[in-house]
Amino acid sequence: MKRKGLIRSMLVSLIVLMQLLFVAPVFAKEDTSLQDIKDKGTLIIGTSADYPPYEFHTIIDGKDTIVGMDVKIAEQIAKDLGVKLEFRDMDFDGLLAALETGKVDIIMAGMNPTPERQNSVDFSDIYYTGGQFLLVRKEDEGKYQNLDDLAGRKIGVQKSTMQEAAAKEQIKEPNIQGLAKVTDLVLALTTKKVDAVVLEEPSALEYAKSNSDVLAVDPGFQLDVAQQGSAIAVKKGSPSLIAAINDTLATIKAENKIADYLSEVDQYTETPAADGEKQAATPLINYWQYYLTGTGNTVLIAGVSVIFGSILGFFLALMRLSPRKLIRIPASAYVEFVRGTPMMIQVMFIYFGLGYIVNIPAMIAGIIAVSLNSGAYVCEIVRSGINAVEQGQVEAARSLGMTQKTAMRYIIFPQALKNIWPALGNEFISVIKESSVVSIIGVSDLIFQTSVVRGITYQAIAPIAVTMVIYFILTFSLTKLLNFYERKLNHA
DSSP states (O other): OHHHHHHHHHHHHHHHHHIIIIIHHHHHSOOOHHHHHHHHTEEEEEEOOEETTTEEEEEETTEEEEESHHHHHHHHHHHHHTOEEEEEEOOGGGHHHHHHTTSOSEEEEEEOOOHHHHTTEEEOOOOEEOOEEEEEEGGGTTTOOSGGGGTTOEEEEETTSHHHHHHHHHSSSOEEEEESOHHHHHHHHHTTSOSEEEEEHHHHHHHHHHOTTEEEEOOOOOOOHHHHEEEEEEESSOHHHHHHHHHHHHHHHHTTHHHHHHHHHGGGOOOOOOSSHHHHHHHHHHTHHHHHHHHHHHHHHHHHHHHHHHHHHHHHHHHHTOSOHHHHHHHHHHHHHHHTSOHHHHHHHHHTGGGGTOOOOHHHHHHHHHHHHHHHHHHHHHHHHHHTSOHHHHHHHHHTTOOHHHHIIIIIHHHHHHHHHHHHHHHHHHHHHHGGGGGGGTOOOHHHHHHHHHHHHOOSSHHHHHHHHHHHHHHHHHHHHHHHHHHHHHHO
């Protein structure tokens, strides 16, 4: 009974400690949100730049640039605060986590201040109000005129948005297909994976204007003004920052600048030429720098992760082979835990979860996550290769007076390397492909840049095809290199 009482006391103490660490500071901390940004000299904006006319990518003077109505508003806010402006582009459903963990200072992404979101963050005044529209295929013109026509249909929505909630509540028996990127939703629509996509009115109109295969339709969603309005999200307990933002928004409204911002955006949303094979191919050639940047970052992430993952995996393998439980059990637990959880969750935990403790840049967080994940698999490859060496080899080495360390270095591991090299090569190739998961936290790898190109060119399939070819070239080249060294090992 005393032991159970002690355990209960420890659990209660742990809960209290967690509350002191994570809950109490939110309410007890003095509001320094505005002053912190001024002291830092930079306002970091979290956004999902696939949502014209709010925010989207384009090329200006040969450089990738995020433009849109939200960008113009953000520029005015930064000017009024006397600070520089920085954007961090990531999936929409990761923005709130980025704000709560201090990765960004505010969110500007056409976000609606729903009651659910207000439980987690605070919002500015609404700066733009638009209705909820549908994107449908041009061939379905006249087919979906109201919400009743959508009953039982496949409806595409961006995950964690008000549009998702509205579709579930107001469409009868909908088959909801949630995706992270609007560009993916438009692709799903044009390839007939969904029947319609729910978007905010201005965004739907922009996509319809820029893509001749789709139309914008008003089906009559019934939502209050707050649910249909866009506002700026800030961390809970930031009244000084909210006040400063609202002052800027009030000036913008008084001077009717929103209309000017929208008219400026129109120059970047012209319909791309698509009246022949030559014209359709030209945009992708013009956006080669996106693929180059993405490929370079993918190779960097994979290369660094392979090095650190191999080192970690080797030591973990030695720990798992140790006869001492205190050494063997932690290594085994680590390997089983990493292999039993998705890499996407690991990436998000390291970037967002550890954000409460230390602010890790997205690229570094991605490399750490991929390295830790790869280390667990390399561990099992190395361990199985060492176990495959005949026990007689070990006994012979020890009988010659070699220490265990010397025997491992000169006798066991050289033979094990021949056994593990093919599997190790497969792991290296897998790292190149699986590292694409880091795009969810805004790392501009090849997958991330492909989404950007799709959003700029309004082409669905061609950018993906180019990315497939690039990945094949990378993996095929690495396969040939690994095969070369495997032949050298076999002849050694």
